[in-house]
Amino acid sequence: MGPNHDSTRLLVHGASGRMGRTVLRLCAEGVPGCTVVAAVSRSPSQRVVDGVPQFAVRELAGVPDFDVAIDFSLPEAFDPLLALCRARGAGLASGTTGLSDAQQAALDAAGTAIPVLWAANFSLGVAVLEDLVERAAAALAGWDCDIVETHHVQKKDAPSGTALVLGAAAGRAGASPRFASLRAGDVVGEHLVQFTGAGERLELVHRATSRDVFARGALLAAARLRARGPGRWRLRDLFQPA
Ligand code: NAD
Numbered sequence: 001m002g003p004n005h006d007s008t009r010l011l012v013h014g015a016s017g018r019m020g021r022t023v024l025r026l027c028a029e030g031v032p033g034c035t036v037v038a039a040v041s042r043s044p045s046q047r048v049v050d051g052v053p054q055f056a057v058r059e060l061a062g063v064p065d066f067d068v069a070i071d072f073s074l075p076e077a078f079d080p081l082l083a084l085c086r087a088r089g090a091g092l093a094s095g096t097t098g099l100s101d102a103q104q105a106a107l108d109a110a111g112t113a114i115p116v117l118w119a120a121n122f123s124l125g126v127a128v129l130e131d132l133v134e135r136a137a138a139a140l141a142g143w144d145c146d147i148v149e150t151h152h153v154q155k156k157d158a159p160s161g162t163a164l165v166l167g168a169a170a171g172r173a174g175a176s177p178r179f180a181s182l183r184a185g186d187v188v189g190e191h192l193v194q195f196t197g198a199g200e201r202l203e204l205v206h207r208a209t210s211r212d213v214f215a216r217g218a219l220l221a222a223a224r225l226r227a228r229g230p231g232r233w234r235l236r237d238l239f240q241p242a
Contacts, residue, residue, distance in 0.1 A: 097161030
């Protein structure tokens, strides 16, 4: 895959969902350097929306050429999309949570051939929080570590992918985190990482108030992924310009 045209051609997978709609709205408002060439969802109701051709998952093989797929869907939709990206030599920026170990291993393998990025959370704040949690856990050996996440009632997986990533960061520094999940109203996403010692408590909190932050992070990552070439990239690699 060589970037031989100026605009990054995007395929948006999971286009009818909360996140897919957010990505498409931002693109319709105008994202410099990005053009959506196809939107894929389980069963689209129209063939073209805002000038973007719509495809059903069973029509995946027929989508036009694209440089990077942005994916916010479900684990059961993931394998055909990864296979398509490999077949087309295109990149993949996926935010789908609840992927299996086998699907994560398939992403690792795909990174030898195409640029791939999976992030449980595309916000800059959570990228920084992950780093802070690891440092706090290292400095607070022996303290209790609890991670409480709150999301809207439609969210399918629990604990959230972000909570698991934060837990892994604490675990790398020797903590054994416990998880609690709340499902309430239309909460976009909140994560509290709490370290409790004898007579004191440290709380690190991130609150997302708009899905736009995740969509903007995914769009930035997609554009940078195209420039990086094959590899399994982390969000923090891509937030730094090459
Ligand atoms: P949603 O339920 O609103 O949308 C899911 C989308 O997936 C829909 O477009 C649906 O048509 C599509 N889909 C479902 N089954 C499919 C199949 N078999 N094949 C193809 N497409 C299929 O969900 P959402 O709130 O938009 O979240 C989607 C995913 O993104 C979830 O895993 C969620 O946890 C994750 N998420 C990640 C971030 C992040 O920053 N990484 C942020 C928010 C949500």
